Amino acid sequence: MRIIRTTGRSAKQFEALLALLERRGSAALDTVLPAVNKILRNVRHQGDSALLGYAKKFDGFDKTQNLRVTPEETASAWNELDPSLKEALTVASRQIRAFAKNQMPKSWRASSGKGLTTGQLIRPLDSAGCYVPGGRHPLPSTMLMTVIPAQVAGVRRIVVTSPRPARETLATAHLLGVSEFYRIGGAHAVGALAYGTESISRVAKIVGPGNLYVTAAKRAVAFDCAIDMLAGPTEIVVTSDLGTSQGIASDLIAQAEHDPEALAIFITTKEDLANEVLTEVKLRSRTNPIAKEALRHNGYIFLAASKEEAQGITNRLAPEHLTVDATADLDWVQNAGSVFVGPHSPQPMGDYISGPNHTLPTGGMAGVRGGLSVMDFVKLITVQEYTAAGLRTLGPKAIRLAEAEGLTGHAEAIRARLEEKGSA
Structure with a gap:
């Protein structure tokens, strides 16, 4: 220093x-991108065959293990955990859940003018993949930080992947009630989450930090599967x-x-x-x-x-x-x-x-976005509803804007409603 x-x-x-x-x-990502692209391509086209091969090569996976972690395994890990660590994980989960609940956006409807009601609907993603690193140190805190906001958001299917999951990580899965957990990591895990294999169905979005290969893989699949950020x-x-x-x-x-x-x-x-x-x-x-x-x-x-x-x-x-x-x-x-x-x-x-979430933007990205939150697991769907009177008030102005842009079909669609019987 x-x-x-x-x-x-x-x-x-x-x-x-x-x-x-x-x-x-992300300049460093370019150095590993050729290797990452090969892994992703193989997982996408060969499915479990490629996935299990890479799991054996990189994650220490062998045929005596189940790819999917069983509930019995996570329950056993929880039961074996030191009571003080159980308490710490429980308190942390409660803190994170309370913060996420306060972050949760609300659906609403309001009148923005006579005869017009607008609003938004909040709907959860159908599925999410939470990547929990398993390298230098066990990171049960990352499982808390990725899974809990998804649960608060109401995501129905939450998938966790983690290579060589430590007992603490397995125990945290039990605490949170995670039912779909795979002992894989790296670019091949990202590929499985993004594209799906015979054993793992694809997810709508991948979240969570990882090493250079994981981050490069997230960038590579971003046009096929939503991601949170490049950490x-x-x-x-x-x-x-x-x-x-x-x-x-x-x-x-x-x-x-x-x-x-x-x-x-x-x-x-x-x-x-x-x-x-x-x-x-x-x-x-x-x-x-x-x-x-x-x-x-x-x-x-x-x-x-x-x-x-x-x-x-x-x-x-x-x-x-x-x-x-x-x-x-x-x-x-x-x-x-x-x-x-x-x-x-x-x-x-x-x-x-x-x-507050510890999955945060790096590389200067904090200039344009915040950390992982419930907002990463929901969709905001906007709503608008006119009465006949509201359409008569705002319709002509919308027609004028459509004509200014040369979009005659837009103008006619509005005019047609105005001319319908009962709209007068």
Whole structure:
């Protein structure tokens, strides 16, 4: 990790780096796309034959196992779980479910003029595939974050895929009542969810984070199957003049330990605090090799000339996770996936138990969308209903607009209704 001033002799270096960081995103996906496309093509055309071959090669799957996890297996995992972990998972699920319920949009109808009623209907997707990574660490929290919003939205068929699912992940499936769970991962799992095989029916949408191959596969199938977003390496920005070096450094390390490619940035106007954080990060990351590597390659401390400049840099970065000093800071935040306010809000609380979703936009995408939510699992269907009087009022104006566009058929369709018996 290194300190870079935004002014003086390092100003040009800073601007070049910031411009590069603003363009971070999915370029790395192109390197694995040929291999991913081959896997997807084989799964699409060969079905289970290709899927099981890749599961054996990449997921450690063997013929003695069932591709589909049984309810008995998830129940057994739950029964074997430590009581304290059971309680933690239960509380987390309750928090996430309550937040998702508050997010749920409503159907409504209202009069927007005499003789016209408009509104919207909220309808769930028919099915969704939730991808739960199973690589470096078990991630039962990701199952909570992907499955619960789908359940709250009312999705009838929820499919989970996870390679080599750990006991904690299996137990969480039991807690949530997941009935369709497959022990596969990688691009081949995405292909099965997107196109279907003999064993797995396709889904309407795929959600959840994954490695480079999973993300590339989601991008490749996006025209055939809806996806949530392309999740890249974890990102953290802390913009603070008031935080403690211990708290800031701990948050930077916590997110950096997710991935050697994680991005960790501290922005401040206080030079003493910048130096203290740098020292603390070096001290605290010594025994965390993944975080240490990420911070060495992608760790920065930006020493800004003013609070306004620090705020502008933050919004240009559009980070996945953002920590600020106080509630008043929310007024200037324009681009962020999830915001953590004040000295008592460590970012890992949001990873597990606060309630807001931890599946968040990366690579600057927080500038255009938020994190995973119930909105990813519902459709908004708009409705309009005219009375004869309403059509007489607005119909002529719509005819005028149609004629201005040269769409005579549109105009005639309206005129025909106006001229029908009973419309007078």
